[in-house]
Amino acid sequence: MAYTVPKLTNYSAAALERAASELLSALGRESAVVKNEADWKILRDRWMARKNGILTQINDLWLKGAPKEAKREVGQLVNSLKSQVEAKVAISQLAIGVRFPKQSVPVPADWGAVFPSSEKVDITLPGIRRPIGAEHPVMRTSREMVAVFQKLGYSVADGPVIETDYYNFEALNFPPNHPARDTQDTLFVAGQQTKPLRERLLLRTHTSPVQIRTMEKMRPPIRIVIPGTVHRNDPPDASHSPMFHQIEGLAVDTNITFGDLKGTLDHAMKEFFGSSVKTSFRPSFFPFTEPSAEMFVSCFICGGSGRRGSDNAPCRPCKQTGWIEILGCGMVDPNVFEFVKDNGYDPKKVSGFAFGMGADRIALLKYGVDDLQAFFQGDVRFLQQFA
Numbered sequence: 001m002a003y004t005v006p007k008l009t010n011y012s013a014a015a016l017e018r019a020a021s022e023l024l025s026a027l028g029r030e031s032a033v034v035k036n037e038a039d040w041k042i043l044r045d046r047w048m049a050r051k052n053g054i055l056t057q058i059n060d061l062w063l064k065g066a067p068k069e070a071k072r073e074v075g076q077l078v079n080s081l082k083s084q085v086e087a088k089v090a091i092s093q094l095a096i097g098v099r100f101p102k103q104s105v106p107v108p109a110d111w112g113a114v115f116p117s118s119e120k121v122d123i124t125l126p127g128i129r130r131p132i133g134a135e136h137p138v139m140r141t142s143r144e145m146v147a148v149f150q151k152l153g154y155s156v157a158d159g160p161v162i163e164t165d166y167y168n169f170e171a172l173n174f175p176p177n178h179p180a181r182d183t184q185d186t187l188f189v190a191g192q193q194t195k196p197l198r199e200r201l202l203l204r205t206h207t208s209p210v211q212i213r214t215m216e217k218m219r220p221p222i223r224i225v226i227p228g229t230v231h232r233n234d235p236p237d238a239s240h241s242p243m244f245h246q247i248e249g250l251a252v253d254t255n256i257t258f259g260d261l262k263g264t265l266d267h268a269m270k271e272f273f274g275s276s277v278k279t280s281f282r283p284s285f286f287p288f289t290e291p292s293a294e295m296f297v298s299c300f301i302c303g304g305s306g307r308r309g310s311d312n313a314p315c316r317p318c319k320q321t322g323w324i325e326i327l328g329c330g331m332v333d334p335n336v337f338e339f340v341k342d343n344g345y346d347p348k349k350v351s352g353f354a355f356g357m358g359a360d361r362i363a364l365l366k367y368g369v370d371d372l373q374a375f376f377q378g379d380v381r382f383l384q385q386f387a
Protein backbone atom coordinates (compact mmCIF):
# COMPACT_ATOMS: atom_id res chain seq x y z
CA MET A 1 0.00 0.00 0.00
CA ALA A 2 1.31 3.45 -0.93
CA TYR A 3 2.67 5.57 1.87
CA THR A 4 0.52 8.42 3.18
CA VAL A 5 1.70 11.10 5.57
CA PRO A 6 0.07 10.44 8.95
CA LYS A 7 -1.30 13.17 11.14
CA LEU A 8 0.74 13.35 14.34
CA THR A 9 -0.93 13.47 17.70
CA ASN A 10 2.05 12.33 19.74
CA TYR A 11 5.09 14.65 19.48
CA SER A 12 7.43 12.71 21.76
CA ALA A 13 10.96 12.08 20.51
CA ALA A 14 10.21 8.38 20.01
CA ALA A 15 7.05 9.08 18.00
CA LEU A 16 8.87 11.59 15.80
CA GLU A 17 11.66 9.14 15.16
CA ARG A 18 9.17 6.43 14.18
CA ALA A 19 7.31 8.75 11.81
CA ALA A 20 10.59 9.87 10.20
CA SER A 21 11.84 6.34 9.73
CA GLU A 22 8.54 5.23 8.12
CA LEU A 23 8.76 8.14 5.73
CA LEU A 24 12.38 7.38 4.82
CA SER A 25 11.74 3.69 4.21
CA ALA A 26 8.83 4.59 1.91
CA LEU A 27 11.18 6.94 0.08
CA GLY A 28 13.74 4.14 -0.26
CA ARG A 29 11.15 1.69 -1.64
CA GLU A 30 9.71 4.13 -4.13
CA SER A 31 13.01 5.41 -5.46
CA ALA A 32 14.31 1.83 -5.87
CA VAL A 33 11.70 1.05 -8.51
CA VAL A 34 12.40 4.10 -10.70
CA LYS A 35 13.40 2.71 -14.11
CA ASN A 36 12.96 5.54 -16.57
CA GLU A 37 12.35 9.23 -16.87
CA ALA A 38 8.56 8.88 -16.59
CA ASP A 39 8.92 6.94 -13.30
CA TRP A 40 11.33 9.53 -12.01
CA LYS A 41 8.96 12.40 -12.76
CA ILE A 42 6.21 10.64 -10.83
CA LEU A 43 8.59 10.16 -7.89
CA ARG A 44 9.69 13.81 -8.01
CA ASP A 45 6.16 15.17 -8.16
CA ARG A 46 4.84 12.85 -5.46
CA TRP A 47 7.59 13.90 -3.01
CA MET A 48 8.55 17.38 -4.03
CA ALA A 49 5.56 19.03 -5.75
CA ARG A 50 4.92 22.36 -4.12
CA LYS A 51 1.20 21.63 -4.10
CA ASN A 52 0.48 18.60 -1.91
CA GLY A 53 3.83 16.85 -2.37
CA ILE A 54 4.93 14.77 0.63
CA LEU A 55 7.40 17.46 1.74
CA THR A 56 4.63 20.05 1.68
CA GLN A 57 2.40 17.68 3.63
CA ILE A 58 4.89 17.05 6.42
CA ASN A 59 5.36 20.78 6.68
CA ASP A 60 1.60 21.31 6.99
CA LEU A 61 0.65 18.27 9.05
CA TRP A 62 3.69 17.89 11.31
CA LEU A 63 5.32 21.28 11.68
CA LYS A 64 2.32 23.60 11.54
CA GLY A 65 0.31 21.23 13.76
CA ALA A 66 3.08 20.90 16.36
CA PRO A 67 2.54 22.31 19.86
CA LYS A 68 4.67 25.31 20.69
CA GLU A 69 7.20 23.42 22.84
CA ALA A 70 7.88 20.84 20.07
CA LYS A 71 8.17 23.37 17.19
CA ARG A 72 11.93 23.67 17.32
CA GLU A 73 12.58 19.96 17.27
CA VAL A 74 9.98 19.24 14.57
CA GLY A 75 11.39 22.08 12.48
CA GLN A 76 14.85 20.53 12.58
CA LEU A 77 13.40 17.12 11.71
CA VAL A 78 11.42 18.49 8.76
CA ASN A 79 14.49 20.33 7.44
CA SER A 80 16.58 17.19 7.69
CA LEU A 81 13.91 15.09 5.91
CA LYS A 82 13.64 17.76 3.24
CA SER A 83 17.33 17.57 2.37
CA GLN A 84 17.30 13.75 2.44
CA VAL A 85 14.31 13.63 0.08
CA GLU A 86 15.87 16.14 -2.29
CA ALA A 87 19.14 14.22 -2.32
CA LYS A 88 17.41 10.91 -2.94
CA VAL A 89 15.33 12.30 -5.81
CA ALA A 90 18.46 13.83 -7.37
CA ILE A 91 20.33 10.52 -7.06
CA SER A 92 17.43 8.61 -8.65
CA GLN A 93 17.62 10.95 -11.60
CA LEU A 94 21.33 10.37 -11.98
CA ALA A 95 20.81 6.62 -11.70
CA ILE A 96 18.57 6.50 -14.77
CA GLY A 97 21.01 8.67 -16.73
CA VAL A 98 18.81 11.70 -17.23
CA ARG A 99 20.94 14.71 -18.00
CA PHE A 100 21.44 16.73 -14.90
CA PRO A 101 19.52 19.99 -15.18
CA LYS A 102 21.70 22.99 -14.43
CA GLN A 103 19.53 24.35 -11.67
CA SER A 104 19.48 21.11 -9.69
CA VAL A 105 21.60 20.74 -6.62
CA PRO A 106 24.26 18.10 -7.21
CA VAL A 107 25.10 15.52 -4.58
CA PRO A 108 28.88 15.68 -4.49
CA ALA A 109 29.45 12.15 -3.21
CA ASP A 110 27.70 10.73 -6.26
CA TRP A 111 29.39 12.70 -9.03
CA GLY A 112 32.17 10.21 -9.47
CA ALA A 113 29.76 7.31 -9.94
CA VAL A 114 27.68 9.13 -12.50
CA PHE A 115 30.14 10.75 -14.86
CA PRO A 116 32.16 8.57 -17.21
CA SER A 117 35.90 8.65 -16.62
CA SER A 118 36.43 10.85 -19.70
CA GLU A 119 34.65 13.69 -17.89
CA LYS A 120 36.56 13.38 -14.65
CA VAL A 121 38.83 16.21 -13.58
CA ASP A 122 42.46 15.68 -14.53
CA ILE A 123 44.19 16.56 -11.29
CA THR A 124 47.61 16.50 -12.95
CA LEU A 125 46.84 19.65 -14.97
CA PRO A 126 48.42 22.86 -13.62
CA GLY A 127 46.09 25.02 -11.55
CA ILE A 128 44.96 28.55 -12.26
CA ARG A 129 47.44 31.02 -10.84
CA ARG A 130 45.77 34.01 -9.21
CA PRO A 131 48.17 36.92 -8.71
CA ILE A 132 47.83 38.23 -5.17
CA GLY A 133 48.80 41.81 -6.04
CA ALA A 134 50.64 44.26 -3.82
CA GLU A 135 49.89 47.11 -1.47
CA HIS A 136 48.99 50.29 -3.38
CA PRO A 137 51.79 52.90 -3.12
CA VAL A 138 49.42 55.47 -1.59
CA MET A 139 48.18 52.99 1.01
CA ARG A 140 51.73 51.93 1.77
CA THR A 141 52.85 55.53 2.23
CA SER A 142 49.89 56.20 4.47
CA ARG A 143 50.52 53.11 6.57
CA GLU A 144 54.23 53.88 6.94
CA MET A 145 53.54 57.47 8.01
CA VAL A 146 50.88 56.32 10.49
CA ALA A 147 53.36 53.81 11.90
CA VAL A 148 55.85 56.62 12.62
CA PHE A 149 53.26 58.33 14.82
CA GLN A 150 52.09 55.08 16.40
CA LYS A 151 55.65 54.61 17.66
CA LEU A 152 55.29 58.00 19.37
CA GLY A 153 52.19 56.74 21.18
CA TYR A 154 49.53 58.07 18.84
CA SER A 155 46.42 55.97 18.25
CA VAL A 156 44.54 55.75 14.94
CA ALA A 157 41.13 57.46 14.67
CA ASP A 158 38.53 57.13 11.95
CA GLY A 159 35.35 58.91 10.87
CA PRO A 160 32.70 59.10 8.12
CA VAL A 161 33.59 60.21 4.58
CA ILE A 162 30.10 61.72 4.17
CA GLU A 163 30.03 64.50 6.74
CA THR A 164 27.76 67.28 7.89
CA ASP A 165 28.61 70.92 7.27
CA TYR A 166 28.89 71.28 11.05
CA TYR A 167 31.80 68.85 11.47
CA ASN A 168 33.53 69.68 8.19
CA PHE A 169 33.39 73.47 8.57
CA GLU A 170 31.54 75.12 11.41
CA ALA A 171 33.15 73.30 14.35
CA LEU A 172 36.55 73.84 12.74
CA ASN A 173 36.09 77.58 12.87
CA PHE A 174 34.88 78.08 9.30
CA PRO A 175 31.77 80.21 10.01
CA PRO A 176 29.00 80.26 7.35
CA ASN A 177 29.91 82.54 4.41
CA HIS A 178 33.54 82.74 5.58
CA PRO A 179 35.86 83.15 2.57
CA ALA A 180 38.08 80.31 3.84
CA ARG A 181 35.34 77.89 2.75
CA ASP A 182 36.05 78.88 -0.85
CA THR A 183 39.55 77.41 -0.58
CA GLN A 184 38.00 73.95 -0.29
CA ASP A 185 35.83 73.35 -3.36
CA THR A 186 33.21 71.20 -1.72
CA LEU A 187 31.04 68.45 -3.19
CA PHE A 188 27.63 68.67 -1.50
CA VAL A 189 25.01 65.94 -1.54
CA ALA A 190 22.16 67.21 -3.78
CA GLY A 191 18.61 68.11 -2.73
CA GLN A 192 19.22 69.41 0.81
CA GLN A 193 18.26 73.07 0.40
CA THR A 194 15.47 72.75 2.94
CA LYS A 195 17.83 71.57 5.71
CA PRO A 196 19.61 74.01 8.03
CA LEU A 197 23.16 74.63 6.72
CA ARG A 198 24.94 72.84 9.56
CA GLU A 199 23.02 69.59 8.89
CA ARG A 200 23.66 69.48 5.15
CA LEU A 201 25.69 66.49 3.98
CA LEU A 202 28.88 66.79 1.97
CA LEU A 203 31.89 64.69 1.07
CA ARG A 204 34.47 65.68 3.67
CA THR A 205 37.11 68.00 2.21
CA HIS A 206 39.69 67.09 4.86
CA THR A 207 40.13 64.54 7.65
CA SER A 208 39.86 67.31 10.28
CA PRO A 209 36.20 66.55 11.20
CA VAL A 210 37.55 63.42 12.89
CA GLN A 211 39.42 65.72 15.31
CA ILE A 212 36.13 67.16 16.57
CA ARG A 213 34.40 63.79 16.59
CA THR A 214 37.23 62.29 18.63
CA MET A 215 37.32 65.18 21.11
CA GLU A 216 33.55 64.78 21.60
CA LYS A 217 34.13 61.13 22.58
CA MET A 218 37.46 61.26 24.45
CA ARG A 219 38.58 63.60 27.17
CA PRO A 220 42.08 65.10 27.06
CA PRO A 221 44.89 64.20 26.89
CA ILE A 222 44.69 62.76 23.38
CA ARG A 223 47.16 61.95 20.66
CA ILE A 224 45.58 60.69 17.47
CA VAL A 225 46.57 60.18 13.86
CA ILE A 226 43.82 60.08 11.23
CA PRO A 227 44.39 58.56 7.79
CA GLY A 228 41.50 58.81 5.32
CA THR A 229 39.92 59.58 1.98
CA VAL A 230 38.74 63.13 1.20
CA HIS A 231 37.03 64.75 -1.80
CA ARG A 232 37.14 68.15 -3.44
CA ASN A 233 35.65 69.51 -6.62
CA ASP A 234 39.02 69.58 -8.42
CA PRO A 235 39.19 68.43 -12.03
CA PRO A 236 41.76 65.64 -12.36
CA ASP A 237 45.22 66.61 -13.66
CA ALA A 238 48.83 65.67 -12.94
CA SER A 239 48.72 67.08 -9.40
CA HIS A 240 44.97 67.19 -8.57
CA SER A 241 42.27 64.60 -8.12
CA PRO A 242 38.66 64.89 -6.92
CA MET A 243 39.50 62.08 -4.47
CA PHE A 244 42.70 61.96 -2.48
CA HIS A 245 44.12 60.86 0.88
CA GLN A 246 45.16 62.78 3.94
CA ILE A 247 46.93 61.94 7.14
CA GLU A 248 46.16 64.21 9.98
CA GLY A 249 47.30 64.38 13.59
CA LEU A 250 46.16 65.99 16.79
CA ALA A 251 47.76 66.20 20.24
CA VAL A 252 45.97 67.89 23.14
CA ASP A 253 47.18 68.13 26.73
CA THR A 254 48.08 70.76 29.28
CA ASN A 255 51.12 72.88 28.39
CA ILE A 256 51.55 71.75 24.79
CA THR A 257 53.63 74.34 22.99
CA PHE A 258 54.79 75.14 19.47
CA GLY A 259 58.11 73.59 20.54
CA ASP A 260 56.33 70.23 20.96
CA LEU A 261 54.86 70.61 17.48
CA LYS A 262 58.25 71.31 15.91
CA GLY A 263 60.01 68.55 17.80
CA THR A 264 57.37 65.95 16.99
CA LEU A 265 57.16 66.76 13.28
CA ASP A 266 60.93 67.09 12.86
CA HIS A 267 61.37 63.65 14.43
CA ALA A 268 58.57 62.16 12.27
CA MET A 269 60.09 63.49 9.02
CA LYS A 270 63.52 62.11 9.93
CA GLU A 271 61.92 58.73 10.66
CA PHE A 272 60.06 58.75 7.37
CA PHE A 273 62.49 60.33 4.90
CA GLY A 274 65.80 59.54 6.60
CA SER A 275 67.80 61.12 9.38
CA SER A 276 69.60 63.57 7.08
CA VAL A 277 66.52 65.66 6.17
CA LYS A 278 66.14 69.08 7.71
CA THR A 279 62.83 70.77 8.43
CA SER A 280 61.78 74.39 8.14
CA PHE A 281 58.59 76.11 9.24
CA ARG A 282 57.06 79.14 7.51
CA PRO A 283 54.02 81.15 8.67
CA SER A 284 50.71 80.28 7.04
CA PHE A 285 46.96 80.46 7.66
CA PHE A 286 44.35 77.81 8.47
CA PRO A 287 41.03 78.69 10.15
CA PHE A 288 41.37 75.96 12.79
CA THR A 289 44.95 76.67 13.95
CA GLU A 290 46.57 79.78 15.36
CA PRO A 291 49.42 80.33 14.76
CA SER A 292 49.66 78.22 11.60
CA ALA A 293 52.67 77.09 9.62
CA GLU A 294 53.70 75.18 6.55
CA MET A 295 56.48 72.70 7.09
CA PHE A 296 59.13 72.08 4.45
CA VAL A 297 61.67 69.28 4.38
CA SER A 298 65.01 69.62 2.68
CA CYS A 299 64.74 67.96 -0.74
CA PHE A 300 65.47 64.26 -0.25
CA ILE A 301 65.92 63.87 -4.01
CA CYS A 302 68.73 66.38 -4.65
CA GLY A 303 69.90 66.57 -1.04
CA GLY A 304 68.89 70.24 -0.87
CA SER A 305 71.23 71.43 -3.62
CA GLY A 306 68.48 72.05 -6.20
CA ARG A 307 70.55 70.11 -8.79
CA ARG A 308 70.70 66.39 -9.39
CA GLY A 309 72.56 63.75 -11.36
CA SER A 310 75.99 63.81 -12.95
CA ASP A 311 74.86 66.47 -15.45
CA ASN A 312 73.69 68.78 -12.66
CA ALA A 313 70.13 68.84 -14.05
CA PRO A 314 67.65 71.12 -12.29
CA CYS A 315 65.70 69.23 -9.59
CA ARG A 316 62.02 69.41 -10.52
CA PRO A 317 60.32 68.12 -7.33
CA CYS A 318 61.78 70.98 -5.26
CA LYS A 319 61.73 73.47 -8.16
CA GLN A 320 65.48 73.93 -7.53
CA THR A 321 64.82 75.52 -4.15
CA GLY A 322 66.17 72.58 -2.17
CA TRP A 323 62.97 72.49 -0.09
CA ILE A 324 59.71 70.58 -0.48
CA GLU A 325 56.49 71.66 1.21
CA ILE A 326 55.16 68.62 3.02
CA LEU A 327 52.41 69.58 5.47
CA GLY A 328 50.34 72.25 7.17
CA CYS A 329 50.27 72.56 10.94
CA GLY A 330 49.65 74.85 13.87
CA MET A 331 48.42 75.26 17.41
CA VAL A 332 44.71 74.36 17.75
CA ASP A 333 42.67 77.58 17.64
CA PRO A 334 40.93 78.19 21.01
CA ASN A 335 37.69 78.72 19.05
CA VAL A 336 37.81 75.04 18.03
CA PHE A 337 38.11 73.95 21.68
CA GLU A 338 35.00 76.02 22.46
CA PHE A 339 32.92 73.50 20.47
CA VAL A 340 34.03 70.63 22.75
CA LYS A 341 34.56 72.66 25.91
CA ASP A 342 32.01 70.57 27.86
CA ASN A 343 34.13 67.44 27.41
CA GLY A 344 37.16 68.84 29.23
CA TYR A 345 38.64 71.01 26.48
CA ASP A 346 38.61 74.35 28.26
CA PRO A 347 40.85 76.54 26.06
CA LYS A 348 42.15 78.22 29.23
CA LYS A 349 43.42 74.87 30.53
CA VAL A 350 44.42 72.77 27.51
CA SER A 351 46.38 73.45 24.37
CA GLY A 352 47.33 71.32 21.43
CA PHE A 353 48.73 71.11 17.95
CA ALA A 354 47.40 69.66 14.71
CA PHE A 355 48.95 68.82 11.37
CA GLY A 356 47.78 67.44 8.05
CA MET A 357 49.48 66.15 4.93
CA GLY A 358 48.56 64.57 1.61
CA ALA A 359 49.44 60.88 1.41
CA ASP A 360 49.19 60.94 -2.40
CA ARG A 361 51.59 63.87 -2.72
CA ILE A 362 54.13 62.22 -0.44
CA ALA A 363 53.80 58.98 -2.43
CA LEU A 364 54.42 60.93 -5.67
CA LEU A 365 57.62 62.37 -4.22
CA LYS A 366 58.76 59.17 -2.57
CA TYR A 367 58.30 56.96 -5.65
CA GLY A 368 59.29 59.60 -8.22
CA VAL A 369 55.94 59.45 -10.05
CA ASP A 370 55.13 62.58 -12.06
CA ASP A 371 51.38 62.10 -12.63
CA LEU A 372 48.94 61.73 -9.73
CA GLN A 373 46.37 60.13 -12.05
CA ALA A 374 48.61 57.08 -12.46
CA PHE A 375 47.74 56.12 -8.87
CA PHE A 376 44.00 55.96 -9.55
CA GLN A 377 43.71 54.55 -13.07
CA GLY A 378 44.13 50.96 -11.94
CA ASP A 379 46.65 50.11 -14.66
CA VAL A 380 48.24 46.86 -13.52
CA ARG A 381 51.45 47.57 -15.47
CA PHE A 382 51.96 50.73 -13.42
CA LEU A 383 51.06 49.15 -10.10
CA GLN A 384 53.23 46.05 -10.69
CA GLN A 385 56.32 48.23 -10.36
CA PHE A 386 55.60 48.62 -6.65
CA ALA A 387 55.06 44.92 -5.95
Ligand SMILES: [Zn+2]
Nearest residue numbers: 299302315318
Ligand atom coordinates in the same frame (compact mmCIF):
# COMPACT_ATOMS: atom_id res chain seq x y z
ZN1 LIG B 1 65.42 68.86 -5.06
